[in-house]
Amino acid sequence: MGTLIPARTLKGFRDYLPQMMIPRERIMEIARRVYRSYGFVPIDTPALEYLEILAGKGSEETDKQLYRFQDHGGRWVALRFDLTVPAARFTAQHLNELGTPFKRYHIAPVWRGENTQRGRYREFVQCDFDTIGTHSLTSDIETTLVIHDLLRAIGFREFTIRINNRRVLNGLLERLGLSDRAVLILRALDKWGKIGSEGVKRELEEVAGLTAEQAAEVLRLTEIHGDMDEVLSRAERLVQGSAVGEEGVAELREVVRGAVAGGVARECLIVDLAIARGLDYYTGTIYETFLAALPGIGSVCSGGRYDNLAALFTTQPLPGVGASLGLDRLLAAMEELGMLEAVSTTAPVFIVFFDHQHRDDYLRLAAQLRTAGLAVELYPEPKKLAQQLKYADRRGHRVAILIGEDEFRKGVCQVKDLKAGTQSEVPLDPQCSALIEHLQRLLG
Amino acid sequence: MGTLIPARTLKGFRDYLPQMMIPRERIMEIARRVYRSYGFVPIDTPALEYLEILAGKGSEETDKQLYRFQDHGGRWVALRFDLTVPAARFTAQHLNELGTPFKRYHIAPVWRGENTQRGRYREFVQCDFDTIGTHSLTSDIETTLVIHDLLRAIGFREFTIRINNRRVLNGLLERLGLSDRAVLILRALDKWGKIGSEGVKRELEEVAGLTAEQAAEVLRLTEIHGDMDEVLSRAERLVQGSAVGEEGVAELREVVRGAVAGGVARECLIVDLAIARGLDYYTGTIYETFLAALPGIGSVCSGGRYDNLAALFTTQPLPGVGASLGLDRLLAAMEELGMLEAVSTTAPVFIVFFDHQHRDDYLRLAAQLRTAGLAVELYPEPKKLAQQLKYADRRGHRVAILIGEDEFRKGVCQVKDLKAGTQSEVPLDPQCSALIEHLQRLLG
Numbered sequence: 001m002g003t004l005i006p007a008r009t010l011k012g013f014r015d016y017l018p019q020m021m022i023p024r025e026r027i028m029e030i031a032r033r034v035y036r037s038y039g040f041v042p043i044d045t046p047a048l049e050y051l052e053i054l055a056g057k058g059s060e061e062t063d064k065q066l067y068r069f070q071d072h073g074g075r076w077v078a079l080r081f082d083l084t085v086p087a088a089r090f091t092a093q094h095l096n097e098l099g100t101p102f103k104r105y106h107i108a109p110v111w112r113g114e115n116t117q118r119g120r121y122r123e124f125v126q127c128d129f130d131t132i133g134t135h136s137l138t139s140d141i142e143t144t145l146v147i148h149d150l151l152r153a154i155g156f157r158e159f160t161i162r163i164n165n166r167r168v169l170n171g172l173l174e175r176l177g178l179s180d181r182a183v184l185i186l187r188a189l190d191k192w193g194k195i196g197s198e199g200v201k202r203e204l205e206e207v208a209g210l211t212a213e214q215a216a217e218v219l220r221l222t223e224i225h226g227d228m229d230e231v232l233s234r235a236e237r238l239v240q241g242s243a244v245g246e247e248g249v250a251e252l253r254e255v256v257r258g259a260v261a262g263g264v265a266r267e268c269l270i271v272d273l274a275i276a277r278g279l280d281y282y283t284g285t286i287y288e289t290f291l292a293a294l295p296g297i298g299s300v301c302s303g304g305r306y307d308n309l310a311a312l313f314t315t316q317p318l319p320g321v322g323a324s325l326g327l328d329r330l331l332a333a334m335e336e337l338g339m340l341e342a343v344s345t346t347a348p349v350f351i352v353f354f355d356h357q358h359r360d361d362y363l364r365l366a367a368q369l370r371t372a373g374l375a376v377e378l379y380p381e382p383k384k385l386a387q388q389l390k391y392a393d394r395r396g397h398r399v400a401i402l403i404g405e406d407e408f409r410k411g412v413c414q415v416k417d418l419k420a421g422t423q424s425e426v427p428l429d430p431q432c433s434a435l436i437e438h439l440q441r442l443l444g
Numbered sequence: 445m446g447t448l449i450p451a452r453t454l455k456g457f458r459d460y461l462p463q464m465m466i467p468r469e470r471i472m473e474i475a476r477r478v479y480r481s482y483g484f485v486p487i488d489t490p491a492l493e494y495l496e497i498l499a500g501k502g503s504e505e506t507d508k509q510l511y512r513f514q515d516h517g518g519r520w521v522a523l524r525f526d527l528t529v530p531a532a533r534f535t536a537q538h539l540n541e542l543g544t545p546f547k548r549y550h551i552a553p554v555w556r557g558e559n560t561q562r563g564r565y566r567e568f569v570q571c572d573f574d575t576i577g578t579h580s581l582t583s584d585i586e587t588t589l590v591i592h593d594l595l596r597a598i599g600f601r602e603f604t605i606r607i608n609n610r611r612v613l614n615g616l617l618e619r620l621g622l623s624d625r626a627v628l629i630l631r632a633l634d635k636w637g638k639i640g641s642e643g644v645k646r647e648l649e650e651v652a653g654l655t656a657e658q659a660a661e662v663l664r665l666t667e668i669h670g671d672m673d674e675v676l677s678r679a680e681r682l683v684q685g686s687a688v689g690e691e692g693v694a695e696l697r698e699v700v701r702g703a704v705a706g707g708v709a710r711e712c713l714i715v716d717l718a719i720a721r722g723l724d725y726y727t728g729t730i731y732e733t734f735l736a737a738l739p740g741i742g743s744v745c746s747g748g749r750y751d752n753l754a755a756l757f758t759t760q761p762l763p764g765v766g767a768s769l770g771l772d773r774l775l776a777a778m779e780e781l782g783m784l785e786a787v788s789t790t791a792p793v794f795i796v797f798f799d800h801q802h803r804d805d806y807l808r809l810a811a812q813l814r815t816a817g818l819a820v821e822l823y824p825e826p827k828k829l830a831q832q833l834k835y836a837d838r839r840g841h842r843v844a845i846l847i848g849e850d851e852f853r854k855g856v857c858q859v860k861d862l863k864a865g866t867q868s869e870v871p872l873d874p875q876c877s878a879l880i881e882h883l884q885r886l887l888g
Contacts, residue, residue, distance in 0.1 A: 004758065005496055005756050007537035007754075017541065018548070041465070043465050044459070046458070046567050077454060136824035138797070138803060138807075142822070380582035
């Protein structure tokens, strides 16, 4: 045997150990369930695409961050940096087969050669959902409902979905005579949460070239708070005279009304005129979602409406609306909030292995419990009881079943509640019905 | 606008449209459920690893097929070609935290620059499960049980898990004085399903350098069929006098007995002395699984026992046993066998959108049905009824709910069974209880 190869992951990449992967899988399962409950359907696309599909489709930054190389056939290829560009390519390519409206979800990893000093990872999972091929605000409303159901199903009660409409911003800029600098202004405004009013003001003046007065007008957006109806009325006054701005406010009103009709609690919904979303392609409703207990981690679910998803790939206009759940950011938040159990098993029930002579009996018992819907781990060999119980305890099994020679003779088993530390003797009938009932009661 | 970019996938890669992705997700969910029911826990590792972790760890072929390149920091990296090498690296790296036995599952894509002319894809998902850190045959038995439960849960009734033990083969080769050529001989034998007895004979003689007589002796393994006990007795005679061979037969006996005790139907289990598995690292039990209706597609779930998973990364010996479900091969088989429904929706219930005035009512109704656990798609806008029904029919929604002006006035809805073509009028009480009951009955 030669020298050992160091077992290590690449900088900016990480392994998921069971304790983290179990809740991560749980969140992905919840996302799938919620998306499906609205008729969104899953798709999958390759991790690798032709470089020309991906390059120049995000920002300058994502371009720099692209993992690109030549494949075995000399083709330039790259790892996808998001799921939006692949969705555009996919929809254009299969449009006839898919038809519209097309409601897709896509849960998959993406890769960006990010600067890891900012605590960012170079591989992370996105959970996107979009309704493609319709201008109807019903889909904007539904997007709000999905975000709401998703956060609640994951276990959050206190969060706010902040919505705005690009047209409101455009209307205001039109009134201020600043339409030509919209992109720069929205990018500056988007940083408000991070760099504050002073920072945004500086960027508006220095990068976008606004006067101090104009910058102050733009910044007034961040000062409009309070009752939803009042915010909408103030928005109306701000854009008065701009047709696009007035449309924007009307759309906002309609989305809010529909979302409330569809079940979103009013306290979870905020009209926030300062939400800008940096991405250029949004044209209507925009969404950000913040956790009340951890606003500082930023938006955990963001998105918006766009006029044309796939203009680079097809001449058919594809309007749509959607959002993306930041799975790994949310998981980090849940860890910080103590919402994750320190459990690294998927099986609440643990069977202690006492004696090789009885292996078949343990196997039969485990099979019977599984048939009753219980997840059961059987320790593979007759190590010392203390060692087996330590193993079970460390992993977080809830219940241990002990059947040694005595128990087999008496036709019973000991059921040890590993959380409470209590133990009961339960009879072992041929169908295990007493045991199954006992376990189901214990596990709730 | 410039020229369009052709919307296409790379050669050897493919998109999954909803009709295929829905059953693909379903199989992955079943795999997760079955793995968890035995206490296997999920892990995840990065798609990219240091090249030195992956290069030279599979065969010469996988080495050639590696997607490798230099990252932004000039490091040589590669996309994983399987989940076994990452599992070895992962286990070595986190051993203290994980403890043993460590039962992991890992469902993730892998990449190989395969020759696509053979109908192979360059990206495919593997569903691996392994018990690492124990020599106990309990885990070999459990591996058999998991394969069995998995295939049954997916919907197969007629399949055979073929098991063998490398030690039986080694014992035979020892007796024939051919131990030094074991690797070449097992590789040749592994091709029996593809190239037949004549092909294997030629390879044994020409590549492994066996005499015609020796080749015939090896090929006798492929002729031993029949009752499990008889096969085991014949195996015993074949290896008589070789300690390792006799141990191999004893292990096979024990695994078969345990598997039957654990619930595997005898007709699903075959001891097949000719199963060799090409991979060098197997040292004990080996598994292949064939569908009775489609044996030609090859094994859909294969694996085996190994003495040392991570010798390249740690000095601690890590014996283990596991197998891998060939998700995409299985899916192709299910398609060929007509086991996949032509459905591209996840929501059985479809609500027709008649009138903008009633959008809030539709939204409220949809929310009530979802609260009752039904997945519901609301069409986003008031297009023509025929067009909406065509959309629902094409996607495979099971039931359409129609509520126009008349129905709202009368306080009822029309429920159309899109499969049977029948329609019923159901009252719309405030809790929708009559409708919910009706739908639950219709959808079973």
